[in-house]
Amino acid sequence: METILIVDDEKNYLLVLEALLAPEGYEIITTDKAEKALNIIKDSDLDLVITDMKMPGMSGMELLEATKRINPDLPVIMMTAYGTIEMAVEAMKKRAYDYITKPFQNEELKLTVKKALENYRLIKENRLLRKALSDRFRYGSIVGKSKPMLRIYDLIQKVADSKASILISGPSGTGKELIAKAIHFSGPRKDGPFISVNCGALTETLLESELFGHEKGAFTGAIAMKKGRFELADGGTLFLDEVGDMPPSLQVKLLRVLQEMEFERVGGTKTIKVDVRIISASNRNIKEDVAEGLFREDLFYRLHVIQIEVPPLRERRDDIPLLVKHFVDKYTKDNQNKQVELHPDVWKAFYNYSWPGNVRELENVIERAVVLSSGGIITVEDLPEELTNAQVELEAERFVPPGMPLPQALEKIEERLIRRALSECNNVQAHAAAKLGITKSLMQHKMKKYSIVI
Template identity: 55%
Template sequence: MDTILIVDDEKNYPLILSAVLQEEGYETLSANSGPEALAVLAESDVDLVLTDMKMPKMDGIELLQRIKQSDPELPVIMMTAYGTVEKAVEAMQKGAYNYILKPFDNEQLILYVAQAVAMYRVVKENRRLRSAVASRYSFGNLIGKSKPMQDVFDTIRKVAPASATVLIEGASGTGKELVARAIHFNSPRRNQPFVAVNCAALAESLLESELFGHEKGAFTGAVSMRKGRFELADQGTLFLDEIGELSPALQVKLLRVLQEKVFERVGGMRPITVNFRLIAATNKSLKEEVGRGTFREDLFYRLNVVPVVLPPLRERLEDLRPLIAHFIAKYADERYGDIPVRHVDKEVERLFHEYGWPGNVRELENVIERAMVMCSGDTIKAEDLPKDFKQNIYKDSVLKLDDLPVQATLYETLAFVEKEMILRALRKADFVQAHAANLLGIGKSGLNQKLKKYGIDVAEAAENR
């Protein structure tokens, strides 16, 4: 519940304000003077201060300045009589969130309060994330000893101190947002906001308002001005996930913001200047989208300053063990402290290595968490794995022998099985021959010989997958 501190030397106003705000679901505290308000703030978590302008001992402006010294982002709304509006404007210039005239209109008061509290929630969330930097985002949630992941870590270390735009490409579930957060929290902007937007989650009209913000009355339902993600990310980092889903119209508008660092809110005319670092992510190949004409080439080059490609889990199976240990530790400590799970047995490891992991690291985490709930001892066994996962493993591992002639000789049967195993390995490796050879336990030259032997055209097989 959000807490509001009401400061006024008149006894009636705090009582009236408390009644109005408590009816809206807020918790209220009160103080009769500036010094008393500072004492309350020192002992309580407060999300908004409503203070009168004219008070003995310490007026509203002095109280505002004292508050901003200890917490520059805590919103303060000034209450003032008509005759002191100039003072209220001065307070706004010194950091007050807004001001309201006495006697106040309840609806206007509730609106201002809701806006200020919502803004401060974003501030608190960013503070919470910043406090987790050391344990969570210094590559802590990015697990991997494999060469592809070590290359990713090396890129993060090099790019984090700069302000260059980063484009992260990788399939769903590979950890694109974790990379974005790692870059931000290891950069000079670490103490500024990290603002994330999923471009695929909102309709075009809603996404435009989400990014640019809107002015009051810009469209039906726009009852007040709202800052967009560009403004909220000012001086920090803006993370645009699934950027390949942007419509052509929004691509043009985003390009202008990246080029000029200036935009207008929806329904507004005033240019707003921002300074943020952009990190974009996509599960598509934007270069291919450019070739198809669905993504602007000039925007692609603006985004692709520093590319980071995240490999799918099937291409870094040597990371399975550290990932498994990481997720077991995470859920044993965070959610299931009474469950003593600490290991997986050899059969589970074998099944994990045989599986193609279409959902990548996210799927592995889900399987581990569900297995921990079902496990009755300290070691996850095959019977603890989710039923649907075991069915997927079965589908992934069974060879299709339907086309094998009933009267096939032993040689013909072995040749048929070998060809099917090669095709299965190619599918699991997404038709990357080096990875398929690794899955088969043979060298790439050995795989090439067998491809020629069985007349397998890899490109054709990929098209007919």
């Protein structure tokens, strides 16, 4: 049932309006003071306010303004016995839904009320829809709506309930750890521990005792028994970060533990059994490491029963707007809810930049820009130099060996740009050509020249 609040200092009007509208199936609340009305508006879930314009104390116009501050979408219909057009215009400017003049025609009033309620219903539905849409484009704290990200959400859901080992691969800052946590927290182990260990940051001996723990006196400095991460993760998930950097001797030990789910602490003899789900991550291409004999093939197959590949941000630019919004919200909250907009040139810079540091870099850029921005707008001046400086130059340095003659260097860059445009356009030549501002036939000619096969 929809609820209407009616405010008028003349009690007779309250009675008349209630008698008129209650039979239409609305719930009616009445009050003769705007101040009281305001409290009701704050505390209840209303669908419409009908208020008199001229009242002692707070006026109808003030009530309108206060209501719009509380809920800008809630419709307010103004009533006035002083049906001057100026007042009505002013109320409409202040976003009143409509106004009626006293004495009013019953049917006209009923119709205005019906339209206002219908309109509000639509606004509410839209709000829900928007919320539902935005929920679809996030998974826990992961944000993104590009095809690869939607696929990743799907995968997370599918693998969360199983115990299969997962290998998440992707360049630095793409959100691998976030995904690992999302898998853990959407599965049956969510109340168990999520323990992570960085396999690249420690020496071999330290990493071994970090993973498996050690007994008192196992080595110099082992003054007390220490549980390893495997033991701590019992009943939960162990996240092996940078697993590709694990030294070969430990790879053998890890393999055994993964097969048996049992091990001994360093310097110990007691066998410890655990129930741990393994999620690992790497920004190296482990498959290549396997081919080069740097990573054990058997371990690789153990770890990547299921593989999740996270593409670099430049290959999923569709995610940029949502991520920007997400981080702007996050950092304006940290900065006294500072309201900020982005200048169109900032968006342009974001779209054109190659984001070598991926989402982490975007997050840092936004945090910095929110702090630096003034006047409620982020401009290119608030961005770090690398985003605005000649990007081609930067890119060029990476692909052109020093000392290469200019004509060859330019060709290298041209080839690079064409390849990139193609990959960004899913190999649709016409789109890639349009992106580069050349004709499709010129594009094909260049592809032949550089032996680009798609």
